[in-house]
Amino acid sequence: MINTKNFTVFRRVFSVFIALLCSFVIIFLVSEEPVFAIVQLVTGPLRSVRNMSNVIETMIPLIFTGTGVCIMFSANQMNLACEGSFHLGGLVAAMCAIMLGLPPFISPVIAVAAAGICGAFYTSIPAVLKIKTGATELVSSLMLNYISLWLATYLMMRFIRDPGVGAASLPIPDSAALHALISGTRIHIGVIVAIGAAVLGELFLYRTKAGYEIRLVGENEAFARYSGINVVKVIFLSQLIGGLIAGIGGGIEILGPIYSRFSWTSLLGYGWDAVIICTLVKKKPLYTIPAALFLAYLRTGASIMARTTDVTLEIVQITQGIIIMLAVAEKFLEGYRMKLVEKEAKDNLKKGEVL
Amino acid sequence: MENDIILSLEHIMKIYLNGTVANEDVSFSLRRGEVHALLGENGAGKSTLMKILYGIENPTEGKIILKGRETTIKNSKEAISMGIGMVHQHFMLVPSLTAAENIVLGAVPKKWGIFIDKRTAVKEAEEIASTYHFNINVNEKVKNLSVGLKQKVEILKALYRGAEILIMDEPTAVLTPQETDELFVQLEKLKENGHTIIFISHKLDEIKQICDRATIMRRGRSMGTYEVSKISVEEMSRLMVGSELHTELKKSDDALGEVKVRVRDLQACDPLGVHKIQGIGFDVKGGEILGIAGVEGNGQAEVVEILTGLYKNYTGQVEISGQDTAPLSVKQIRKLRLSHIPEDRMQSGCAPSLSILDNLFSNQYDGSEYSGKYMLNRERMESRAEELREEYLIKCESCRQNVGMLSGGNIQKVIAARELSTEPVIIVANQPTRGVDIGASQFIRKRLIDYRNKGAAVILVSADLSELLSLSDRIAVMYKGKITGMFSETEGLKEEVIGQYMLGILHQKEAGGVES
Numbered sequence: 004m005i006n007t008k009n010f011t012v013f014r015r016v017f018s019v020f021i022a023l024l025c026s027f028v029i030i031f032l033v034s035e036e037p038v039f040a041i042v043q044l045v046t047g048p049l050r051s052v053r054n055m056s057n058v059i060e061t062m063i064p065l066i067f068t069g070t071g072v073c074i075m076f077s078a079n080q081m082n083l084a085c086e087g088s089f090h091l092g093g094l095v096a097a098m099c100a101i102m103l104g105l106p107p108f109i110s111p112v113i114a115v116a117a118a119g120i121c122g123a124f125y126t127s128i129p130a131v132l133k134i135k136t137g138a139t140e141l142v143s144s145l146m147l148n149y150i151s152l153w154l155a156t157y158l159m160m161r162f163i164r165d166p167g168v169g170a171a172s173l174p175i176p177d178s179a180a181l182h183a184l185i186s187g188t189r190i191h192i193g194v195i196v197a198i199g200a201a202v203l204g205e206l207f208l209y210r211t212k213a214g215y216e217i218r219l220v221g222e223n224e225a226f227a228r229y230s231g232i233n234v235v236k237v238i239f240l241s242q243l244i245g246g247l248i249a250g251i252g253g254g255i256e257i258l259g260p261i262y263s264r265f266s267w268t269s270l271l272g273y274g275w276d277a278v279i280i281c282t283l284v285k286k287k288p289l290y291t292i293p294a295a296l297f298l299a300y301l302r303t304g305a306s307i308m309a310r311t312t313d314v315t316l317e318i319v320q321i322t323q324g325i326i327i328m329l330a331v332a333e334k335f336l337e338g339y340r341m342k343l344v345e346k347e348a349k350d351n352l353k354k355g356e357v358l
Numbered sequence: 359m360e361n362d363i364i365l366s367l368e369h370i371m372k373i374y375l376n377g378t379v380a381n382e383d384v385s386f387s388l389r390r391g392e393v394h395a396l397l398g399e400n401g402a403g404k405s406t407l408m409k410i411l412y413g414i415e416n417p418t419e420g421k422i423i424l425k426g427r428e429t430t431i432k433n434s435k436e437a438i439s440m441g442i443g444m445v446h447q448h449f450m451l452v453p454s455l456t457a458a459e460n461i462v463l464g465a466v467p468k469k470w471g472i473f474i475d476k477r478t479a480v481k482e483a484e485e486i487a488s489t490y491h492f493n494i495n496v497n498e499k500v501k502n503l504s505v506g507l508k509q510k511v512e513i514l515k516a517l518y519r520g521a522e523i524l525i526m527d528e529p530t531a532v533l534t535p536q537e538t539d540e541l542f543v544q545l546e547k548l549k550e551n552g553h554t555i556i557f558i559s560h561k562l563d564e565i566k567q568i569c570d571r572a573t574i575m576r577r578g579r580s581m582g583t584y585e586v587s588k589i590s591v592e593e594m595s596r597l598m599v600g601s602e603l604h605t606e607l608k609k610s611d612d613a614l615g616e617v618k619v620r621v622r623d624l625q626a627c628d629p630l631g632v633h634k635i636q637g638i639g640f641d642v643k644g645g646e647i648l649g650i651a652g653v654e655g656n657g658q659a660e661v662v663e664i665l666t667g668l669y670k671n672y673t674g675q676v677e678i679s680g681q682d683t684a685p686l687s688v689k690q691i692r693k694l695r696l697s698h699i700p701e702d703r704m705q706s707g708c709a710p711s712l713s714i715l716d717n718l719f720s721n722q723y724d725g726s727e728y729s730g731k732y733m734l735n736r737e738r739m740e741s742r743a744e745e746l747r748e749e750y751l752i753k754c755e756s757c758r759q760n761v762g763m764l765s766g767g768n769i770q771k772v773i774a775a776r777e778l779s780t781e782p783v784i785i786v787a788n789q790p791t792r793g794v795d796i797g798a799s800q801f802i803r804k805r806l807i808d809y810r811n812k813g814a815a816v817i818l819v820s821a822d823l824s825e826l827l828s829l830s831d832r833i834a835v836m837y838k839g840k841i842t843g844m845f846s847e848t849e850g851l852k853e854e855v856i857g858q859y860m861l862g863i864l865h866q867k868e869a870g871g872v873e874s
């Protein structure tokens with residue numbers, strides 16, 4: 004039964020449903036074999052262990068950046084430098100792994116830690132610029148993302164290039180690589196770290212003093228200042244932590260079994276996706292897990308469909324777009340909700356009269 | 359003419375999306391040319407009803423009959439076109455625009471149909487201001503205006519659009535007595551010109567003064583409409599609350615404690631360089647309430663901001679509990695057990711989109727009671743929030759509800775609960791009972807007195823002179839950034855006398871002087 008309590012969940016599911024429906028209609032319009040394409044899209048990810056593994060692999064980086072963005076946006080900072088943090092995190096982890104020559108266990112830990120620190124540093128740049136010069140974080144962070152791309156490419160070429168391969172680094176040594184947990188898949192330890200990050204992120208925002216301060220500053224800066232909160236410090240901290248998580252995500256991604264060398268010559272877009280996820284989950288880090296899973300499923304399905312039929316990958320963009328639009332459209336299904344609410348309230352009033 | 363009904367509302371019910379039944383069954387009708395009061399406790403549903411009439415909310419059930427014809431009002435644009443105007447409880451102005459631009463907003467005069475004609479806008483805004491004798495510089499940006507002036511801009515905005523029925527949701531809550539009197543003169547004129555006015559206020563003497571009839575609301579129901587001349591203030595409050603109201607404010611006569619707040623030679627400019635405070639000094643001892651009276655904008659707000667650490671650009675000496683506050687942050691000052699009830703509850707007093715719970719602890723979440731080194735103790739916060747909700751009579755479904763959903767008076771109660779629940783030693787209260795109903799006002803006042811009796815130093819800034827007179831041990835009047843009158847005896851002091859000091863007609867020689 005749909006009631007006022009589970010309504011939000013219902014609305015979310017329903018908007019996903021509508022978005023899928025729209026995509027199906029488009030598939031019918033453009034495809035020669037629409038039914039097969041849709042079957043591939045919907046059931047493809049479940050059809051083999053490898054496909055299922057693909058879903059999980061795609062989910063991992065999304066959870067990291069999603070959680071990072073939830074924390075950064077909670078302070079009301081439209082800082083998009085997560086993308087750059089993720090990218091640089093990948094590079095720095097690769098560099099540490101390749102150049103330091105540390106023993107197993109220690110090597111990946113140090114590499115990922117360095118990636119996190121670097122990511123934190125990167126997202127804090129727009130915050131510092133804003134605090135010191137008043138520059139809008141939205142613009143400066145967008146610019147910084149391009150810088151991160153070319154900076155990473157430069158550092159890779161300069162320090163860890165494999166002369167034999169062109170635009171890629173030397174192979175990541177075995178001592179640093181994160182191996183698959185389950186044989187036959189590429190699911191690695193990152194999945195546990197990612198879920199841990201989302202859970203800790205949730206605890207951080209909603210159960211710690213620092214998280215409380217971030218939310219106060221994000222919702223009303225004047226109120227936070229009046230309450231005695233050091234607004235500048237809080238903004239800075241929130242951006243550091245968001246970037247830290249994104250950087251860790253980048254580091255884990257590059258050390259995982261998907262990549263054997265650092266070969267990212269364009270931005271991977273996980274920072275953008277994180278904004279989508281953050282919007283879907285209303286800044287609640289815990290919910291980034293199902294949201295990332297869903298997005299990963301959709302993408303895996305779409306890429307299977309693109310491989311096996313005449314429908315292109317871009318169909319996912321449409322589905323995503325519709326879901327986001329419906330998620331932010333507060334008034335969607337409002338009339339229906341109102342009816343539910345009214346009915347319950349009137350029932351209560353009647354009961355009150357009887358008593 | 360007498361019984362010419364211009365508008366009637368029949369059996370209005372309003373259920374909000376979160377299930378709150380704000381109006382259960384409300385009916386009343388308006389006669390053309392009357393001033394009709396809506397009375398009721400905080401959360402009784404007055405603002406909701408008015409939002410329905412102004413097209414901001416849709417009624418769940420019920421009929422609106424305007425000039426004999428049943429109508430639906432879908433949005434405020436329609437309401438305006440039907441001749442309904444509204445002055446909201448909380449300001450609906452664009453802070454970055456000038457007063458003139460705000461006044462003409464929505465009905466902007468255009469040049470050749472496209473360009474906004476600024477000069478005409480200014481001219482028309484000035485015209486309407488002078489027609490209604492509102493003394494206001496229409497070229498000033500709204501964000502630089504005092505609360506009282508913002509209120510005037512709101513009223514002018516409604517009048518500019520040609521409101522035949524003017525809804526005023528607690529317009530006097532932010533006005534000084536003089537401003538209120540001025541407003542009433544204007545309302546009388548509007549009435550003569552055939553305007554009909556719905557007037558909401560918690561101040562019953564105002565209702566007595568200006569209104570013809572009053573409809574009383576209780577818990578979302580209308581309890582009947584009365585001729586104001588035939589009903590006493592006591593009866594009104596009994597009908598609103600459902601029981602008699604008796605709280606006596608008892609001040610103890612204990613000796614004063616040591617000086618808790620010490621101000622010397624205080625001078626300050628606002629960010630634009632205007633001299634707001636021109637050399638004032640005073641002491642407040644433990645166990646006394648210093649009332650600060652003054653027309654809005656004469657430096658009281660600045661004194662409050664400096665005392666509480668929010669504004670640092672001053673010269674002179676300010677000491678709280680013997681410590682110079684110049685190098686201290688807001689938090690450090692609050693750690694000296696200072697509490698601050700701010701003037702503008704929506705702007706700096708709360709975060710509307712956070713829960714009541716979150717709003718109740720912004721000043722104490724880091725105390726050992728509610729948190730460890732890093733973690734918050736949610737359970738303890740929750741149980742404490744429930745206690746405060748009961749103690750301060752906050753009307754809500756649960757403490758997880760967003761503060762923004764509460765009625766105006768209940769938001770004020772949340773703020774008072776937060777600031778007065780920390781066992782403060784110094785209390786700076788700026789308009790603490792603004793918009794709060796009689797019962798809850800008495801309660802907040804009683805808390806202030808209790809703290810005074812327990813030895814706290816209280817600085818009370820209020821536009822409500824009777825509140826000032828009944829609570830304060832001493833009263834300072836501020837005029838143009840100076841203390842022009844300091845009364846160490848409030849017994850027998852007349853409101854009119856204070857009023858004359860507030861307007862600068864009278865002043866004591868020792869301006870800003872500190873008594874021995």
Ligand SMILES: Nc1ncnc2c1ncn2[C@@H]1O[C@H](COP(=O)(O)OP(=O)(O)OP(=O)(O)O)[C@@H](O)[C@H]1O
Nearest residue numbers: 374380400401402403404405406763764765766767
């Ligand atoms: N947007 C909203 N969503 C949910 N509930 C609301 C909303 N606005 C008001 N309420 C609830 O409706 C009830 C009536 O509120 P309303 O603002 O009409 O009271 P009021 O009589 O104007 O009180 P006050 O004197 O404090 O201004 C309150 O219990 C309030 O919490």
Ligand SMILES: [Mg+2]
Nearest residue numbers: 405447765766
């Ligand atoms: Mg109200």
